Amino acid sequence: MTVKYEKAVAIEKESVIVDGVDISGPWNRMFEQRVIFEYTPERIEEIASIPGAESFAYCYQCAKCVPVCPVDVVGNYGPRKLYRYVQTGMDLSQAPELWLCTTCANCLRVCPKEVNMVHIMPAVREQAILDGKFVPPELQQAFENTAKFGNPLGQPQRKRDAWVSKAGVPVPIIKDVGRPVAVLWYVGSYPSYHPRGMDAACAAARIFNALGIDFAILGKEEKDDGDSQRLAGEKGLFEALAEYNIATFNKYEWDEMVVTGPHELNAFKKVYPQYGFRRPVVHYTTFLVRYLDRLKPLLKYPVNKKVTFHDPCYLGRHDGEYEAPRRLLEAIPGLELVEMGRNRENGYCCGGGGGGMWLDSFTTNHTTMRLSEKRVMEAAATGADVLAVCCPFEVSRFEDAVKSTGNDHLLVRDILELLDASMRGSP
Amino acid sequence: MNIIVPIKQVPNLTDELEINDEGTDLAHDMVQYVLNEFDEHALEEAVLIKESVGGTVTVIGVDTTGELDGILHLALAKGADKAMKITGDFMPGTPSHVQAQLIADAIRTLAPDIVLTGVQAADDRDGQIGPMLAAHLNLPYVGVVTGVSITDGQAIVHKEYAGGVMAEFIVALPMVVGVQAAHRPPRYAPVSKIRQIAKTARIEALAGVETAQAGSTVRRMFKPEAAGHAEMWDGTPDEIAEKIADLLAEKGLLKRTL
Numbered sequence: 001m002t003v004k005y006e007k008a009v010a011i012e013k014e015s016v017i018v019d020g021v022d023i024s025g026p027w028n029r030m031f032e033q034r035v036i037f038e039y040t041p042e043r044i045e046e047i048a049s050i051p052g053a054e055s056f057a058y059c060y061q062c063a064k065c066v067p068v069c070p071v072d073v074v075g076n077y078g079p080r081k082l083y084r085y086v087q088t089g090m091d092l093s094q095a096p097e098l099w100l101c102t103t104c105a106n107c108l109r110v111c112p113k114e115v116n117m118v119h120i121m122p123a124v125r126e127q128a129i130l131d132g133k134f135v136p137p138e139l140q141q142a143f144e145n146t147a148k149f150g151n152p153l154g155q156p157q158r159k160r161d162a163w164v165s166k167a168g169v170p171v172p173i174i175k176d177v178g179r180p181v182a183v184l185w186y187v188g189s190y191p192s193y194h195p196r197g198m199d200a201a202c203a204a205a206r207i208f209n210a211l212g213i214d215f216a217i218l219g220k221e222e223k224d225d226g227d228s229q230r231l232a233g234e235k236g237l238f239e240a241l242a243e244y245n246i247a248t249f250n251k252y253e254w255d256e257m258v259v260t261g262p263h264e265l266n267a268f269k270k271v272y273p274q275y276g277f278r279r280p281v282v283h284y285t286t287f288l289v290r291y292l293d294r295l296k297p298l299l300k301y302p303v304n305k306k307v308t309f310h311d312p313c314y315l316g317r318h319d320g321e322y323e324a325p326r327r328l329l330e331a332i333p334g335l336e337l338v339e340m341g342r343n344r345e346n347g348y349c350c351g352g353g354g355g356g357m358w359l360d361s362f363t364t365n366h367t368t369m370r371l372s373e374k375r376v377m378e379a380a381a382t383g384a385d386v387l388a389v390c391c392p393f394e395v396s397r398f399e400d401a402v403k404s405t406g407n408d409h410l411l412v413r414d415i416l417e418l419l420d421a422s423m424r425g426s427p
Numbered sequence: 428m429n430i431i432v433p434i435k436q437v438p439n440l441t442d443e444l445e446i447n448d449e450g451t452d453l454a455h456d457m458v459q460y461v462l463n464e465f466d467e468h469a470l471e472e473a474v475l476i477k478e479s480v481g482g483t484v485t486v487i488g489v490d491t492t493g494e495l496d497g498i499l500h501l502a503l504a505k506g507a508d509k510a511m512k513i514t515g516d517f518m519p520g521t522p523s524h525v526q527a528q529l530i531a532d533a534i535r536t537l538a539p540d541i542v543l544t545g546v547q548a549a550d551d552r553d554g555q556i557g558p559m560l561a562a563h564l565n566l567p568y569v570g571v572v573t574g575v576s577i578t579d580g581q582a583i584v585h586k587e588y589a590g591g592v593m594a595e596f597i598v599a600l601p602m603v604v605g606v607q608a609a610h611r612p613p614r615y616a617p618v619s620k621i622r623q624i625a626k627t628a629r630i631e632a633l634a635g636v637e638t639a640q641a642g643s644t645v646r647r648m649f650k651p652e653a654a655g656h657a658e659m660w661d662g663t664p665d666e667i668a669e670k671i672a673d674l675l676a677e678k679g680l681l682k683r684t685l
Contacts, residue, residue: 129617140615147618148461149441156442157459236619 039087047092052123058113059083065107070349071100074374075367079107079117093128096366099136103231103354104313109345125233142358143234150223151189161219163198167205173219180253183215188261189224190392197392203420210298210423211291221248227267232355246277257281261392262314283315285324285390292331301425302334303418308384311347312391325390328415332422340378348375352393372401380407390415428482430473431539433530436460436492437549451645455519462498465545471609472575473543474506480577485509487533489526491517500625504616513635523555528639531563539601541582546570546605557605567598570605
């Protein structure tokens with residue numbers, strides 16, 4: 001890019017003497033409007049020409065997005081800053097900044113121009129990946145695992161329902177049920193394979209049983225939803241999974257799908273419809289709140305803890321559900337709910353969205369601390385004993401952050417685990 | 428540069444493998460197949476050679492599962508130019524002797540300048556495909572290679588030996604290379620690209636005629652049998668450290684200097 005400078009021309013006198021007093025100075029001079037050649041719109045246009053990234057060019061630099069950007073809190077980021085970097089020559093497709101956005105959508109919430117990073121970043125990433133540009137190795141590993149094994153953890157498909165034996169209650173597999181069910185519970189990759197995710201899955205199974213819900217899971221037929229891989233730029237992988245999952249979902253008769261994770265909710269409710277899947281899907285918090293009258297008498301044991309709740313971006317901002325998780329927590333006897341400064345619409349991101357789940361080592365090199373660490377510090381500042389979550393990405397993220405920030409006293413628990421604890425009286 | 432990359436599908440080792448009822452082989456109908464990791468490195472090295480000196484990369488394999496196309500699409504997405512499969516009545520787990528003969532028959536007429544294949548595969552682990560290909564084609568072979576560069580019609584080949592010893596060979600082309608690792612990690616092939624290729628790619632199918640015999644037969648295949656038991660030690664960290672040191676000394680693994 002050519003950078004040209006034109007010296008500005010003064011259009012008023014260089015020196016002024018008023019009543020014998022020399023008041024010359026730059027402050028009383030007017031300059032001709034300066035033509036700025038320091039940047040060209042080419043790189044902005046390059047990005048805006050990628051399908052999905054058009055709104056990048058709408059930015060008019062008001063900067064409302066910057067203070068609400070969770071990455072800016074621990075670094076130097078935000079859509080307005082990205083726009084400025086690109087305007088002054090950054091090739092976003094090869095810059096580390098390409099991978100820092102978690103698609104949390106807090107910028108979109110405040111943007112008067114609807115610059116939509118949730119669309120822009122995946123589109124630019126997809127283009128970069130197709131062009132063979134640098135992809136952080138840990139993210140590449142997650143893509144490859146998902147493509148080969150159907151889950152980002154690289155675990156065998158045949159062990160997808162191995163957790164069931166730990167639940168201590170029946171967890172029917174839809175293939176074996178042989179009749180329509182009311183609820184198809186899509187468990188998700190982390191609850192199926194991650195040890196702490198399994199704890200939440202087992203808790204959910206016990207709660208569904210206690211409530212007498214007619215449910216079944218897909219078992220070994222279940223594969224990852226692929227949404228975070230899509231947001232990280234692997235649309236082809238997402239599409240392959242979507243085709244498989246939709247065909248699998250449609251093999252069986254069920255009335256409603258319940259998902260453990262907000263990312264799956266986003267996939268099945270908002271994105272799969274573009275691929276022909278239009279059936280009711282709810283997050284487990286929204287689902288369980290409907291059964292509150294039946295659930296409350298089951299919550300026999302008090303959980304005498306001060307609890308703060310972290311709004312998952314893809315349940316809150318992306319889907320507008322702020323109340324259900326809080327109502328479930330408030331239903332637990334003895335539990336005191338306290339709020340962090342950033343909550344609900346302005347909830348702080350855990351850093352796991354948009355592929356961030358598989359970019360922790362990479363982002364560490366470009367931020368002062370992990371988003372999960374920042375959030376754990378905010379949770380600890382409330383004086384809470386427990387940080388309650390309802391997204392399967394968060395338990396492991398926050399438990400790591402609890403250790404790395406020296407807040408070991410803070411327990412991280414899925415709401416499912418807290419409900420289960422109140423039901424069974426276990427700690 | 429006419430570069431040929433013979434590849435092989437191997438069982439996905441992340442899955443728990445089952446033995447067949449006869450106890451002589453894997454239960455192949457339970458197995459998911461993936462591209463042999465060493466072949467993936469051979470392909471990467473081939474594409475790197477193509478990128479540095481020009482040429483075409485042809486990837487070829489014996490279709491023992493009926494599912495080789497998916498692997499060939501992946502190879503094309505990673506930078507191969509042509510894909511060929513040898514078809515016939517081949518069973519999963521076709522022995523390396525047979526595969527080497529089939530591949531050699533297929534590529535003899537292709538007049539390769541260099542043949543790069545994985546030094547071994549997770550199924551047989553006998554590392555024989557490369558040497559046998561070289562023998563069939565009457566070409567030189569170097570195995571356990573971690574880098575190939577081409578200058579003046581010769582290959583400069585880095586080979587790894589045990590104990591961290593490295594050697595550099597200058598080999599006249601054509602030759603066969605058994606790749607241990609490409610000199611750069613294998614590139615990522617976006618699924619979008621693989622799917623696009625799957626719709627448009629032409630895979631040349633060659634009928635293979637099996638003339639070789641298996642080099643060996645498996646009498647019995649079985650899962651590792653646990654032998655002995657772990658002994659758990661109690662005590663303070665210092666006491667346990669002392670016990671570990673004593674045991675290592677007793678086994679001759681540690682010389683104690685007082």
